[in-house]
Amino acid sequence: MSELVLKNGIVYDPINNVNGEKMDILVKDGKIVEKLNGNAKTIDCSGKIVMPGGIEIHSHMAGGKVNGGRLFQPEDHVRFAMPKTKVTRSGTGFSTPTTFLTGYLYSKMGYTTGMTAAMPPLMARHTHEELKDIPMIDKGAYCLTDGNWFIMKYLKNGEIEKCAAYVSWLLKATKGYVVKITNPCGTEAWGWGKNCRSLDDPAPYFDITPRELVKGLVEVNEILKLPHSVHLHANNCGRLGNFVTTLETFKVPNGTKPAAKRQIMHATHIQFHSYGGDTWHNFESKADEIAKAVNSNKNIVIDTGTVTLDHTTTMTADGPLEYYLQSLTHLKWMNRNVEMETSPGITPFIYSRKMPTASIQWAIGLELSLLIKDPWQVLMTTDHPNAGPFIRYPRIIAWLMSRKYREETASKVHKVIYDRSTIDGIDREYSFYDIAIVTRAGEAKALGLSDRKGHLGVGADADIAVYDINPSEIDPSRDYKEIEKKFSSAAYTIKDGEILVKNGEIVQTRYGRTLWVNSKVDGELEKEVMKDIEYNFKRYYSVNLANYPVREEVLTRSTEVTRSASV
């Protein structure tokens, strides 16, 4: 493999406390090294920003419901198309881009790793088939556990160790990286067309509450010592007045210690969970309350789910939410309850600037980023494509770095934001260092990947983004359009030491790793749990147990992260 020197770049590497220093980054055999011997290729990075490659912590980029979103919206695919070139495949789609295109678009923005946010276990093979066709980035999948009959039964019976052994098996069987919980218990209730509307509203028949399920899975996650914490999409997503549920949810893990140096809970797309009001007429932002709670709780990390004011697609395992949304919009609606596991749904959504609600939602996403003091606790996402497509990241970066840009956008949305959000009063502007935290370093840390990703220290994967921005010459507060443009189109994206993007154009394609957790538990315990699994598969699943696990061969560059549990 070739050697590479990135010379004289202005480096932002928050994990190593490097804040805009001019330095060289040396690359050999796909890793960052201390020194090189021979004829390294030199890239002149003077006057350019060098950061670790971007990391996507929550994006619906692959799997059954993503494809459902593509399938039922040909109109979305007419909006954006890229013909095939000498090095790239063709692709279409604005809010639901096709797989090849997804990889290219992330790479063009300097991203090198991405996690797909919701994988129903029974559909795991589908998710991995699509990940296999997403080039350019390393990837992983979050395994849904919210309406899982095994988990609900074990936790109801207080069998926490068996539950842990089951989750360990499930991660291996589905090649998942994270324990994901979407609308805990509500997705089982949706099997009967019902929902769980508070933390103490139990799932029908199984009689376990969301509070008990979340608490139990937090414990299981730490018993298994998983790299990431539980990744939670809380109850009442998108509902009026839901900030109360959100604040309560933050407290659920209290008393459980993280098994690694990271948060105990990742609460995702919190923009959708920071709503006040009890009718759409007094709908308001409660981002300030949420920020207060996060500021006083070091054990929580959130991502924003920032609304980008686009015509997009909503898709989530939160089936009842999607039903609710389509009942408001009367747009088309897809639903896919997955037996014994979860209940995804999909519906298009138009965040119109003229709508009071959409305008307030836009404000909330930014308020969260700006009111939460510690950027390590507030990572940047659009919950792609729910609040907007990921290709809008550069615009969000520009909003965060420029009060003026926010004011300009605010003047074009519904004026209700001046009364029912605090966005207008916020002066804070992000620095490049802050941006590096909320788009890569923070993600790496939260995902337990910071040994190899999200930084440029010796030994890290040589996943690097170079942007043609000279911090000493640009004033992001004023030149926000330029910021947006440059972050859209990386000067270089380097993946495993290979140049994939140059001047915003893809110069070669590569397939990245697929990360999954090989979770190990006590053999006897596992055997015992296997008996339950076999019994229930025979009776209640529609596939045979032998046909359920995903074979490793479907993963591109399968990379297991081994974790031994404390049981």
Next chain:
Amino acid sequence: MSLEVKLITGRTLHQGASMERLGKESEEYTKSVAVCEMDPADMEKLGVKEGDIVKVATDSGEVFLWAAKSRQAPHEGTIFIPMGPWANALVDAGTNSTGMPDFKGVKARVEPAPEGKVLNAVELVREIYGYNY
């Protein structure tokens, strides 16, 4: 003596099984697919019995088939021909901009044809489309 009917085409268990097991050149395939399933009342009107040969004609073409008493009657005025080359020789052109031809509901005429010959699939394709070689 002929009867105006609606033609429906579709899968049957025998069509599927004989196609998969023995192939489309087999006698069994011809026996299970080159049939015109009719309501008994319609058969009476035409004076045909199970196994008699009938001619079915549409705007697109005509084929000879064995009449068969429908086990899924009553459906007077409707005939059923299992999906396959015989049925499709009768299906009209056009999709009305849907991509989907009208496989069900084609206007057709049935009449007894004791002199007709039921071709097997290969013979039928040869007769209709010929070869350009």
Next chain:
Amino acid sequence: MATITDVICPFCGTLCDDIEVVVNGSKIESARHACKIGNSKFLSINDIPRPIKPLIRENGASREASIDEAIAKAAEILSNSKRALLFGWSSTSCEATAVGIEIAEEIGGLIDGTTTVCHGPTVMAVQYVGLPSVTLGEIKNRADLVIYWGANPMHAHPRHLSRYSIFPRGYFRERGQQDRELIVVDVRKTDTAKIANHFIQVEFGKDYELLSALRMIVNGGELEEEEVAGVPKEKIIELADKMMNCQFGILFFGMGLTMSPGKHRNIDNAISLVKNLNRHTKFSIMPMRGHWNVTGFGEVMTWQTGYPFAVDFSRGYARYNPGETSANDVLQREEVDAVLVVASDPVAHFPRKSVAHLARVPMITIAPHHSLTTELSEIFIPSSMVGIEEEGTAYRMDTVPLFTRKVIDPPQGVLSDVEILKRILEKIREMR
């Protein structure tokens, strides 16, 4: 003798995954649990003579050719074509479809699947109104009301009723059939209708009217007509009541809706009815997909091109407009100048006018057996049978992915669809 368990049956969209195949040398002794058609497919290995060598037709006669020659000639035809159609795909693996898409993209051709003549209208309706659905296990565990509308699973999906819908015992339906009600709506009293609790005979071509009447009642309206689509008013009200008052309902529909006059508008109305029902109870709808991997073809097409069928690559990126870019339309307009058929038999299953054009243009067919399509093909390349002689991914009608197994070796010298297609692609690239 060896028994291979958990085998997935490559016949219909039910994709039963509990088949036990007993293999004895190069013969398959039995395929336990399979239905009559599935069993026939497995046992066909023993009966139908398998072509081994590719055939090339020249000067009115066909001759055997080497695989290299056949692949080179196929690549030449495709590479020189201005507007090739790549058709079939529903009876092969997703992996093969992926290579097919790459070829279509490379030569700027069209790619379409058998979807276009089965549930193409369903896809179009889904693109209007969506699709509230569930996986089949949900139905087995929860459903107390099962409706088949214009579908005859006793013939087309023989184990559908016993595995997923009516007969199995489920978690919340411990007594199986006794805990459920079966309603069949059809123009004929089908064999499925014969075992139903209620059969509703709809006049041919009037499904749309009946669906509208049901929607009217479900949405609180009053039916003024004494009879709609040949069904008496009381019966329609009774049906609507059953639908609104069940705990978990499912409406399966088939070709009776997609192929009858109205086509995608029938499906649109059926889906809209189910959406309306969700104001009263939990109700879902599912198309009875026919070929075993027709769903998988749509999935791969969608994630790679953005559209599920009828894709045109002539501009270098995918375009989709059924009615314009779909197989029967481009054939009947005589636009196509070369055809590649994979794992399908359009000569048997397309209308006369489409077949007439297939007979006119050079056609390459890749399939395990002789068929009417191979009869009319310039080049026939025999391939192995996916799901029996070859592994590969497939998607069940409810989009659950399954990895089909290999139970026996293909005849010596016979390559897989994937291998053949990859080699054709390679050759095409060499020529450009």
